[in-house]
Amino acid sequence: GENVEQHPSTLSVQEGDSAVIKCTYSDSASNYFPWYKQELGKRPQLIIDIRSNVGEKKDQRIAVTLNKTAKHFSLHITETQPEDSAVYFCAASRGGSQGNLIFGKGTKLSVKP
Amino acid sequence: GAVVSQHPSWVICKSGTSVKIECRSLDFQATTMFWYRQFPKQSLMLMATSNEGSKATYEQGVEKDKFLINHASLTLSTLTVTSAHPEDSSFYICSARAQGGQTQYFGPGTRLLVL
Numbered sequence A: 001g002e003n004v005e006q007h008p009s010t011l012s013v014q015e016g017d018s019a020v021i022k023c024t025y026s027d028s029a030s031n032y033f034p035w036y037k038q039e040l041g042k043r044p045q046l047i048i049d050i051r052s053n054v055g056e057k058k059d060q061r062i063a064v065t066l067n068k069t070a071k072h073f074s075l076h077i078t079e080t081q082p083e084d085s086a087v088y089f090c091a092a093s094r095g096g097s098q099g100n101l102i103f104g105k106g107t108k109l110s111v112k113p
Numbered sequence B: 001g002a003v004v005s006q007h008p009s010w011v012i013c014k015s016g017t018s019v020k021i022e023c024r025s026l027d028f029q030a031t032t033m034f035w036y037r038q039f040p041k042q043s044l045m046l047m048a049t050s051n052e053g054s055k056a057t058y059e060q061g062v063e064k065d066k067f068l069i070n071h072a073s074l075t076l077s078t079l080t081v082t083s084a085h086p087e088d089s090s091f092y093i094c095s096a097r098a099q100g101g102q103t104q105y106f107g108p109g110t111r112l113l114v115l
Helices: none
Strands: A004-007 A012-013 A019-025 A031-040 A044-049 A056-059 A062-067 A074-076 A087-095 A101-103 A107-113 B004-007 B010-013 B017-026 B030-038 B045-051 B067-072 B074-079 B090-098 B110-114
Touching: A004 A087, A012 A019, A019 A087, A019 A107, A019 B004, A044 A056, A044 A062, A062 B010, A074 A087, A101 B045, B004 B090, B017 B030, B017 B090, B017 B110, B030 B067, B030 B074, B045 B067, B074 B090
Parallel strands: A012 A107, B010 B110
Antiparallel strands: A004 A019, A019 A074, A031 A044, A031 A087, A056 A062, A062 A074, A087 A101, A087 A107, B004 B017, B017 B074, B030 B045, B030 B090, B067 B074, B090 B110
């Protein structure tokens, strides 16, 4: 079935450094790739998303790149801050009319002051 | 905009009872709602997809007779966990998506503890 692999599972960086999280997907029909940030005990919050007709998208300190040929996409956070500490999930839409999301297993990002 | 609420935020119940969780889109019409469960330190596992006015589509391995889903209006979906058992204890989160959109907006989740 469809699968989304996410790496690394944990990531620790110093404040001000960059953080990169990578995901691969298996469904060639996937065309929508959102990233969510989830703080402990809270709801996932959409931070950025990209569609298959775009290779890169940036929003201030956050950027996402997509390589459809290789079926992988990445989240880049620059100038990290302690408040960026959270679990980040990538997701890929499932092909078909429902367009469900298949989530990666998450990356716990810790930003040390 | 795009606010989704969920009620209750937490519930404790005895084994064998049924629990109903509501998911509401507050400022948009959600033609599709999704129900997930999340175990501690794990990812979001899709349980089912519900479209307004039609039967829910369940993921493989999810018992449709145990997890009853109703999506009777464009702003409300409910999940009923029937005859709950301790292994059903989890964090249940809904999300909602507007017609023609791809973005899913999540509710705050419901923490269920079955004793």
